[in-house]
Amino acid sequence: MSKSGVICRIESDRYYILSQQGEIIMRRGRPPAGKDLGSFVPLTPSPRRKWVAVIAAAAAVAVLATSTLISFPRAEASQYRLAIDINPSLELVYTEDYLLKEWKAFDPEGTELLASLEMPEDVYAAMAAIFEGCIERGLAEDEQAIFVTADSQAPIDNDRLMGAFEGHGIAVRIHVVRLSPKEYKADKQSPLRDYLKRKGGKTELASIPLEELEAELEETIDIAPWHDNPIVQALVEKYLVKGSLVEEMLAYDMTGEEIEQLLATAMAEKCSPADLFAALRQSGQSPGQFLKQHKKPPLSEEPRLSYPDWLPEFLAAEFDHPAGQLSSNLRKGIAADDLMSLLVLEDLGCGKLQKLIKSLKTDSVDAIADKGGIDANAFAQRRQWLRELVARGEEHAGKAEVAKLAAAKKVPKGAVLYILARGYSLEQAEEILKSKRPNIGIKEYLDNLNGNSGAKKGPGRGK
Numbered sequence: 182m183s184k185s186g187v188i189c190r191i192e193s194d195r196y197y198i199l200s201q202q203g204e205i206i207m208r209r210g211r212p213p214a215g216k217d218l219g220s221f222v223p224l225t226p227s228p229r230r231k232w233v234a235v236i237a238a239a240a241a242v243a244v245l246a247t248s249t250l251i252s253f254p255r256a257e258a259s260q261y262r263l264a265i266d267i268n269p270s271l272e273l274v275y276t277e278d279y280l281l282k283e284w285k286a287f288d289p290e291g292t293e294l295l296a297s298l299e300m301p302e303d304v305y306a307a308m309a310a311i312f313e314g315c316i317e318r319g320l321a322e323d324e325q326a327i328f329v330t331a332d333s334q335a336p337i338d339n340d341r342l343m344g345a346f347e348g349h350g351i352a353v354r355i356h357v358v359r360l361s362p363k364e365y366k367a368d369k370q371s372p373l374r375d376y377l378k379r380k381g382g383k384t385e386l387a388s389i390p391l392e393e394l395e396a397e398l399e400e401t402i403d404i405a406p407w408h409d410n411p412i413v414q415a416l417v418e419k420y421l422v423k424g425s426l427v428e429e430m431l432a433y434d435m436t437g438e439e440i441e442q443l444l445a446t447a448m449a450e451k452c453s454p455a456d457l458f459a460a461l462r463q464s465g466q467s468p469g470q471f472l473k474q475h476k477k478p479p480l481s482e483e484p485r486l487s488y489p490d491w492l493p494e495f496l497a498a499e500f501d502h503p504a505g506q507l508s509s510n511l512r513k514g515i516a517a518d519d520l521m522s523l524l525v526l527e528d529l530g531c532g533k534l535q536k537l538i539k540s541l542k543t544d545s546v547d548a549i550a551d552k553g554g555i556d557a558n559a560f561a562q563r564r565q566w567l568r569e570l571v572a573r574g575e576e577h578a579g580k581a582e583v584a585k586l587a588a589a590k591k592v593p594k595g596a597v598l599y600i601l602a603r604g605y606s607l608e609q610a611e612e613i614l615k616s617k618r619p620n621i622g623i624k625e626y627l628d629n630l631n632g633n634s635g636a637k638k639g640p641g642r643g644k
Contacts (some may be wrong), residue, residue: 185222185223185224186198186199186200186206186222186223186224187199187200187219187220187221187222188212188216188217188218188219188220188222189216189218190206190218191207191212191217193236193395195207195208195210195583196208196211196212198222198224198602200224204445211467214519217259217260219259221629226255231314235295235494237621239347244629248334252632259276259277260274260275260276260282261274261275261277261331261332261334261336262274262275262331262332262335262365262372263275263304263330263331263332263337264329264330264331264336264367264371264372264373264560264606265308265311265327265328265329266327266328266329266330266374267290267312267315267320267321267325267327268283268285268290268315268320268321269286269287269288269290269294269315269320270288270291270370270371270373270374270430271284271285271286271287271291271294271295271311271371271442272284272285272286272367272371272372273304273307273461274288275304277336279303279304279305279336279338279341279449279451280302280303280304281300281301281302281303281304281306281307284300286499287367287370287371290318290320293313293540294311294318294320295311295316297314297559298310298311298314302342303342305338305342305344305345305421306345308345308346308545309344309345309346309349309359309421309494311347311500312345312346312349316350316351317531317539319360321351321353322351323351323406324352324353324354325351325353325354326353326356326389327346327353327354327355327356328353328355328358329342329355329356329358329493330355330358330359330360330371330372330373330376331357331358331359331365332360332361332362332365333359333360333361333362333365337357337402337612338425338453338455339357339400339402339423340426340453340605341421341422341423341453341454342355342357342402343355343404343422343423343424344417344420344421344422344423344424345404345421346404346577347404347405347406347408347417347423347424348405348406348407348414348417348418348424348505348509349406350406350407350410350535351406351507352403352404352406353404354401354402354403355401355402355404356391356394356397356398356400356401357399357400357401357402358373358394358397358398358399359397359399360372360373360376360397364627376397377389377393382599386422402567405424406506407502407503407506407509408424408503408505408506408507409497409503409504410428410431410504410505411493411494411504411505411507411508411509412427412437412440413427413428413505414503414504414505414506414508414509415505415508415509415512416437416440416441416444418509418512419444420430420441420444420445420448420454422444422454426455426458427440429458430443430458433458433461433462435468436468439468439469439472442478443457443458443461443468443472443525445478445479446472446475446477446478447606449478450475451474463545484510486512486600487511487516487517488511488517489575489578490577490594491574491578491593491594491595491598492507492511492517492595493505493507493508493511493572493595493600494522494593494594494595494596495571495574495595495596495598495599495601496521496524497595497629498595498596498599498622498623498624499524499567499570499599499624500524500527500528501622502524504532504593504595506534507520510538515538515541518568519541519546519593521564521567521568521571522546522564523538523541523546523549524567525560525563525564525567526546526549526550526553526555526560528563529555529559529563530553530555531549531554531555532553532571537549540552563621570602570603571602573602574595574598574599574601574602576596577598577601577602577607578598580607581609582607583597583598583601586607586610586611586614590611590614590615592614596614597610598625599624600613600614600623600625602626603627605627613627613630615625
């Protein structure tokens with residue numbers, strides 16, 4: 182019966198094996214093909230390579246004391262592979278702690294994309310960067326199917342997988358496919374395409390019948406393009422967790438700061454955010470008490486906002502856009518007045534907001550309006566009306582009664598300010614919020630209230 186040991190240390194020209202008897206055995210060269218830190222290897226001497234040293238157990242302790250590994254292999258020593266088929270096909274190599282070790286592309290589009298990106302440390306951050314890059318290049322679009330294919334043994338945190346794809350502006354459907362280690366092959370094309378080709382099936386993503394993958398398809402996930410709540414959108418973008426998990430935390434009466442601390446703790450401790458939240462609920466403690474048990478991780482300092490924190494919800498009430506989408510664009514550096522101008526241009530038929538935002542990289546707002554054939558006077562009049570509407574809302578922003586009403590009715594502060602800016606009193610705003618049905622938007626309700634009495638549509642907005 183042959184003896185075996187575990188690779189416990191690797192250097193540039195040699196590696197060390199820890200035997201079952203506690204001995205450290207040094208062998209020159211590189212580990213055998215496919216073997217890495219933590220892999221078990223036979224101790225039978227090779228005719229080509231002689232053992233050059235056998236160190237007694239006492240000496241082994243000294244060697245291990247200077248090594249980063251002090252016992253038998255840890256799980257994170259293993260590496261796993263995961264492929265993404267969007268339009269380009271790419272593969273990510275990562276550890277059990279989701280540390281990205283390598284990424285590669287299977288086609289020219291993917292190669293060009295990766296060349297434009299800096300490789301992140303986290304595998305989910307890599308997915309988010311790849312997805313965002315595909316959107317910018319027109320390689321991903323609404324209602325597209327995306328396939329994530331992994332070895333059946335590869336760990337995947339579905340909450341963070343969703344977080345990597347949510348909140349980028351397009352709705353896609355992700356199919357998670359699991360292949361056995363023998364079937365997962367990544368040579369000249371993606372493992373999924375290679376697998377389907379070997380089965381004699383179609384390899385074009387748009388034409389892959391899901392029934393051909395019935396046994397291998399683990400889950401299908403619908404991805405939300407944006408979140409209504411700016412807090413949810415911001416935390417999804419920062420920590421790459423699914424929005425519904427953040428919404429659950431908010432419903433648990435956690436503050437935004439407590440949620441951020443929990444997500445930062447999960448990241449620092451390399452555990453699942455969902456698992457840490459479940460532990461909080463099971464503990465019976467308040468979020469503050471529970472989080473005190475964990476060493477508070479340093480939170481990156483957020484840049485000071487160049488716009489009022491209520492502005493996204495205010496604009497969301499006037500325009501048919503999620504507040505999270507508007508806050509995301511503002512956080513990414515778009516000036517508030519430019520965003521307001523683009524919303525007006527969209528309303529006047531100049532194109533979709535996200536397309537107009539991309540145009541802003543090369544053209545001024547006025548140039549975009551001119552290229553879109555928008556009447557200059559109508560644009561100027563409508564933009565000035567919106568600026569005045571926001572200014573009227575800002576007059577009430579510092580009133581304690583506004584924040585109190587928003588909290589009592591569980592609506593954003595910006596929504597209350599929007600009602601006040603439309604010419605209603607605080608008492609009327611309270612009655613409006615009390616009588617408005619949840620499935621009706623505030624603007625729609627106000628426009629139809631008493632034949633639109635007391636509310637102004639603004640120039641260029643007839644019904």
